[in-house]
Amino acid sequence: MHREGDYRWVIEPTGAMRVPAVLYADEQLLDDMDDKVRWQLCNVASLPGIVGAAYAMPDAHWGYGFPIGGVAAFDADAGGVVSAGGVGFDISCGVRTLVSKCTREDVIGVQERLAHELARTIPAGVGSTGRLRLSDPEMDAMLEGGARWAVAQGFGSADDLAHIEEQGCIAGADPRALSQRARERQREEMGTLGSGNHYLEVQWVAEVFDRAAAAAYALEPGCVVVSIHCGSRGLGHQVGTDYLRDMAIAAPSHGLHLPDRELACAPIRSGLGQRYLGAMRAAMNCALANRQILTHLCRESFRRILPGFDGSLLYDVSHNICKEELHDVGGRKRRLHVHRKGATRAFGPGHEAVPEAMREHGQPVLIGGSMGTASYVLAGAASAEGLSWSSACHGAGRSMSRHQATRQWHGRKVVDELAARGILIRSPSLRGVAEEAPGAYKSVDRVVDVAGKAGLARKVARLEPLICVKG
Amino acid sequence: MTSGRARAPGPVTEAGTADWEHFAHGADIGVRGRGASPAQAFEQAGIALTAVVTQPANVRQATTVAIRCRAPDLELLLYEWLNSLVFHMATQHLLFSGFSVRLAGGELEAEARGERVDVERHAPAVEVKGATLTELAVRQDDDGRWCAQCVLDV
Numbered sequence: 001m002h003r004e005g006d007y008r009w010v011i012e013p014t015g016a017m018r019v020p021a022v023l024y025a026d027e028q029l030l031d032d033m034d035d036k037v038r039w040q041l042c043n044v045a046s047l048p049g050i051v052g053a054a055y056a057m058p059d060a061h062w063g064y065g066f067p068i069g070g071v072a073a074f075d076a077d078a079g080g081v082v083s084a085g086g087v088g089f090d091i092s093c094g095v096r097t098l099v100s101k102c103t104r105e106d107v108i109g110v111q112e113r114l115a116h117e118l119a120r121t122i123p124a125g126v127g128s129t130g131r132l133r134l135s136d137p138e139m140d141a142m143l144e145g146g147a148r149w150a151v152a153q154g155f156g157s158a159d160d161l162a163h164i165e166e167q168g169c170i171a172g173a174d175p176r177a178l179s180q181r182a183r184e185r186q187r188e189e190m191g192t193l194g195s196g197n198h199y200l201e202v203q204w205v206a207e208v209f210d211r212a213a214a215a216a217y218a219l220e221p222g223c224v225v226v227s228i229h230c231g232s233r234g235l236g237h238q239v240g241t242d243y244l245r246d247m248a249i250a251a252p253s254h255g256l257h258l259p260d261r262e263l264a265c266a267p268i269r270s271g272l273g274q275r276y277l278g279a280m281r282a283a284m285n286c287a288l289a290n291r292q293i294l295t296h297l298c299r300e301s302f303r304r305i306l307p308g309f310d311g312s313l314l315y316d317v318s319h320n321i322c323k324e325e326l327h328d329v330g331g332r333k334r335r336l337h338v339h340r341k342g343a344t345r346a347f348g349p350g351h352e353a354v355p356e357a358m359r360e361h362g363q364p365v366l367i368g369g370s371m372g373t374a375s376y377v378l379a380g381a382a383s384a385e386g387l388s389w390s391s392a393c394h395g396a397g398r399s400m401s402r403h404q405a406t407r408q409w410h411g412r413k414v415v416d417e418l419a420a421r422g423i424l425i426r427s428p429s430l431r432g433v434a435e436e437a438p439g440a441y442k443s444v445d446r447v448v449d450v451a452g453k454a455g456l457a458r459k460v461a462r463l464e465p466l467i468c469v470k471g
Numbered sequence: 472m473t474s475g476r477a478r479a480p481g482p483v484t485e486a487g488t489a490d491w492e493h494f495a496h497g498a499d500i501g502v503r504g505r506g507a508s509p510a511q512a513f514e515q516a517g518i519a520l521t522a523v524v525t526q527p528a529n530v531r532q533a534t535t536v537a538i539r540c541r542a543p544d545l546e547l548l549l550y551e552w553l554n555s556l557v558f559h560m561a562t563q564h565l566l567f568s569g570f571s572v573r574l575a576g577g578e579l580e581a582e583a584r585g586e587r588v589d590v591e592r593h594a595p596a597v598e599v600k601g602a603t604l605t606e607l608a609v610r611q612d613d614d615g616r617w618c619a620q621c622v623l624d625v
């Protein structure tokens with residue numbers, strides 16, 4: 001591995017690698033990365049049809065086949081593949097952030113009541129269920145319509161849609177490509193948060209780095225925002241389960257000899273590859289619908305406590321996806337299937353996919369922190385197109401296993417210590433809180449600093465937590 | 472790969488003394504079951520799966536679910552088995568603490584015994600999204616005992 005500049009490390013192709021592996025990190029983040037990140041990245045670099053390089057973001061850690069924090073683009077015309085492992089089990093897991101004119105002081109005056117109301121309203125944790133029960137035709141409509149479907153059902157407003165990737169609806173979804181099990185897993189889970197590192201967090205804008213971009217994003221210093229981090233729930237998990245198995249079994253018949261079974265993939269131009277893309281896009285719509293319903297529940301809760309709460313949508317962006325995008329390859333536009341596993345799309349200024357009101361500043365890139373630590377809003381940088389197919393980091397990334405975390409912290413103590421710092425945690429599981437203790441994650445500040453210095457995205461604002469509802 | 476072990480004591484099953492453990496994975500967690508046969512190792516891996524969510528000893532065996540699955544090899548059969556448990560846990564809000572597994576000709580037949588999640592009593596830590604192909608292995612160790620393992624996405 002050799003260094004190119006301060007924050008870019010390159011492993012030249014050897015053996016089966018078709019392209020280089022490129023890591024964005026400073027020395028400390030690189031030291032903290034598990035050796036498996038490099039091994040997995042080199043495996044990704046050996047897949048057919050990969051273009052440019054296999055990339056690892058500054059928050060990369062050991063994942064499944066692909067590292068989490070991995071980006072890779074494939075050209076269908078060059079025999080490129082789509083990988084279920086490269087998207088992950090939590091398809092279209094992502095973050096959306098709502099902005100408001102309420103101030104931190106407004107929330108502090110009602111903090112306990114608001115925390116209680118949100119925890120009471122937002123279904124979270126193991127065994128929780130949503131209010132909706134969808135029939136088969138209704139589920140098909142949801143899987144094809146995404147957030148647009150949810151808005152038509154009365155969850156949120158049409159204004160929200162312009163601030164969601166693909167205006168809230170991913171084209172090319174194929175509900176027929178889903179197993180019965182996938183449908184059954186979603187039957188009671190619409191409008192639920194899930195567990196693990198998923199959360200709904202009330203935050204305030206503690207620092208602004210780029211005033212013009214912050215103004216375009218409606219992020220005013222001292223104002224309250226809400227960030228929701230979750231994905232496609234049981235339906236997406238089951239799509240990942242089903243297709244990982246099918247791709248692993250079918251790989252030899254496609255002439256794919258995988259160094260790691262978890263890299264399971266299929267040619268984009270195969271029946272299996274197309275079925276997976278149809279199922280994955282349906283799961284993406286499920287995630288967008290789910291976050292839209294949660295947004296509605298969140299606004300209702302807020303307005304019962306703070307009647308003036310507006311909560312308009314800043315942006316909604318996913319970080320576990322495969323999307324077909326046009327990218328500049330050696331001066332020529334090529335249509336690529338870009339996998340982002342734990343990485344966030346970060347289109348730069350002027351890109352037509354960015355909502356018009358904020359286009360000149362680039363796409364909002366929403367970076368979740370860990371419970372009790374800061375989150376960030378970044379803006380896509382033009383330079384990211386040539387560095388990472390317009391991709392940036394997605395969060396802090398774990399630095400410690402769940403077991404190590406439960407040995408080191410007790411859930412009650414974590415809750416009490418954060419409360420003493422003015423941050424209220426509401427979770428049905430104290431063990432879950434211990435597993436998600438802030439100290440179990442890398443420093444999100446360092447990750448976003450490096451993302452900025454490497455040219456992947458620009459810092460716009462830092463958000464500090466006030467209330468965190470966790471599963 | 473062996474740091475972060477949380478060895479049994481879990482409940483004693485039909486297979487005999489509990490023999491399972493967790494192993495560390497960066498973001499998630501691995502489960503490993505051992506036994507005198509692949510079937511017993513699968514049963515112990517099932518208990519290790521429950522232990523990711525709650526203490527298996529606190530899960531009563533009040534209801535039984537029958538599970539059947541097939542796969543082209545033993546490793547993918549373990550993947551199918553654990554993911555079938557995840558499916559029933561998710562859709563019926565169940566936790567399991569007792570398993571009877573029979574393996575023959577690439578097919579698994581099993582009964583899983585447990586009860587509905589009680590948030591107060593079980594204090595479930597996390598839901599399992601799925602069993603993955605990462606670190607997936609079913610093998611006979613040097614001592615003759617069978618080991619069945621993989622990483623779970625949580």
